[in-house]
Amino acid sequence: RKRHRELRTRLLTYLKGARLAVILTAPVIYAGxxxxxxxxxxxxxxxxxxxxxxxxxxxxxxxxxxxxxxxxAYLNGLEKLNCLYCSYANGLIAWTREIAARTEQYWCPIKHARKLDGVHTRYAGFVDYGDAERYREGLRELRARLEAERPAG
Structure with missing residues (x-):
């Protein structure tokens, strides 16, 4: 812990080392x-x-x-604030994505016609695009899986 404090960059030194353009974009980032x-x-x-x-x-x-x-302890106050913001923003997006993924599994578990980058973890189990024969059965199965994930009670 002591060594970590020794490695911390003082706030003024940190700000002096930052490019002006980086400092000027801070309000844009934090407006988010x-x-x-x-x-x-x-x-x-x-x-x-x-x-x-x-x-x-x-x-x-x-x-x-x-x-x-x-x-x-090796982070100064501004770095800690930045980390707090990034933890919140990225965690919130990940949490929202899982909620959206479960919603999609319930309402429209159909793969898209084209390959997408960054699909959620539930997507692989969705019904293939254009598979009308399998859709209704797949929808029932995927909804049943969602219900099975609920805690008992």
């Missing part, structure tokens, strides 16, 4: 907190209202958002 918080509120409400109706297991926020980097 507003839509992130609104997204967080909406997705929380959406999940609380809709998932019980669809019999989909709740996605715990804490499994996706972690605030632990503030404990790193």
């Amino acid at each position: 907190i507003v839509p992130f918080v609104l997204l967080d509120l909406f997705v929380s409400l959406y999940q609380a209202v809709c998932f019980p109706v669809y019999r989909i297991a709740r996605v715990p926020r804490g499994d996706y958002i972690a605030f632990d980097r503030h404990a790193l």
